[in-house]
Amino acid sequence: MTNELSLSANQFCINRNNLSGKYYVCWAGIIMLNATRIFLKVVEHQSFSKAAKSLNMVPSSVTRQVDALERELGVCLLKRSTRQLNLTEEGRVFLDGGAKLVACADDIKASLKQVNAEPEGTLRMSAFESFGRLHICPILPEFLARYPKVQVELQLDNRIVDLNADSVDLAIRIGQPADSSLRGRKLLTSKTVICATPAYFQRFSYPQTPKELSEHNCLLIGQKRQKNYWYFKRDHQSEKVLVNGNFSSRGGTPIVEAVLHDVGITQISHWFVQAYIRDGILEPCLSEWQCALNTGPASEVYCVYQDSKYIKPALRAMIDFLATHCSA
Numbered sequence: 001m002t003n004e005l006s007l008s009a010n011q012f013c014i015n016r017n018n019l020s021g022k023y024y025v026c027w028a029g030i031i032m033l034n035a036t037r038i039f040l041k042v043v044e045h046q047s048f049s050k051a052a053k054s055l056n057m058v059p060s061s062v063t064r065q066v067d068a069l070e071r072e073l074g075v076c077l078l079k080r081s082t083r084q085l086n087l088t089e090e091g092r093v094f095l096d097g098g099a100k101l102v103a104c105a106d107d108i109k110a111s112l113k114q115v116n117a118e119p120e121g122t123l124r125m126s127a128f129e130s131f132g133r134l135h136i137c138p139i140l141p142e143f144l145a146r147y148p149k150v151q152v153e154l155q156l157d158n159r160i161v162d163l164n165a166d167s168v169d170l171a172i173r174i175g176q177p178a179d180s181s182l183r184g185r186k187l188l189t190s191k192t193v194i195c196a197t198p199a200y201f202q203r204f205s206y207p208q209t210p211k212e213l214s215e216h217n218c219l220l221i222g223q224k225r226q227k228n229y230w231y232f233k234r235d236h237q238s239e240k241v242l243v244n245g246n247f248s249s250r251g252g253t254p255i256v257e258a259v260l261h262d263v264g265i266t267q268i269s270h271w272f273v274q275a276y277i278r279d280g281i282l283e284p285c286l287s288e289w290q291c292a293l294n295t296g297p298a299s300e301v302y303c304v305y306q307d308s309k310y311i312k313p314a315l316r317a318m319i320d321f322l323a324t325h326c327s328a
Helices: 002-010 030-045 048-055 059-073 089-114 129-146 198-204 210-215 252-260 270-278 313-325
Strands: 015-019 022-026 078-080 085-087 121-127 150-156 170-174 182-190 192-196 218-221 228-234 237-243 265-269 283-285 290-292 299-306
Touching: 030 048, 030 059, 030 089, 048 059, 085 089, 121 129, 121 313, 129 150, 129 170, 129 252, 129 270, 129 313, 150 313, 170 182, 170 313, 182 270, 182 313, 192 270, 192 290, 198 283, 210 228, 210 237, 218 228, 218 252, 252 265, 252 270, 265 270, 299 313
Parallel strands: 121 150, 121 170, 218 265
Antiparallel strands: 015 022, 078 085, 170 299, 182 299, 192 265, 192 283, 228 237, 228 290
């Protein structure tokens, strides 16, 4: 029985030959290949109706496709009842071969699309507001000039989008993705700095130690909690300082605006304020200490995207472009 199934699957093998620099793809048994895809979905969901919903088909069509596949193979693949759906012995054999067949077809299709493929089409991006405004928006004109067939849709806000549900191709996030269905590429390490305006320091003094921050109006990024701490390390010494202030914001832009108007002192990512520090508008303090908003490792900025063997050229181009141009 195994040999019979292997021979049946091999009828639908995809062959690729190089003829005058072009690939010739022989799609023998395309109908059975599609039926195999449907069979795999039924097994994955353990249900004809759930598989139909996933495939955007009516359940009766899914049933007919699997019936046709069984007739072609001359075996019963599934044991069906009103409550349960199980693979037969032949079904288990075909499951492995069918999955390899579909994967082979998808890989070849993807490789053909990538041959001399020019980036084109719509690319949907999401970035948290401050990073997008400061680091993405300024370099987008260069990307669009380099790839004129790509249309970029950029969404700036401070919520974590669901790439699949929100139809987003690429998102900028703090931290490596924990979701196993996502891949990430590091753009930069987000080190933080304590800073305020020179006018603020002249009025309220320049803190010489982390503990002196408890006497300052510390402007806070994130949800206001009952207690807020800033963390410091120097050599083998660690400090945990309780800080308070009269203003907090989920995003960094309002905090920086308040700091620029001498309202208080803040701890913020260096990439956010590096231009202000370079121009002397803001002044860092406690530079001999390594500061952080939590006890974990330094945050890193990643571009994240859905894991796939085939990444469309426009997405690949954007990932490489951001990795080259984003730095702090």
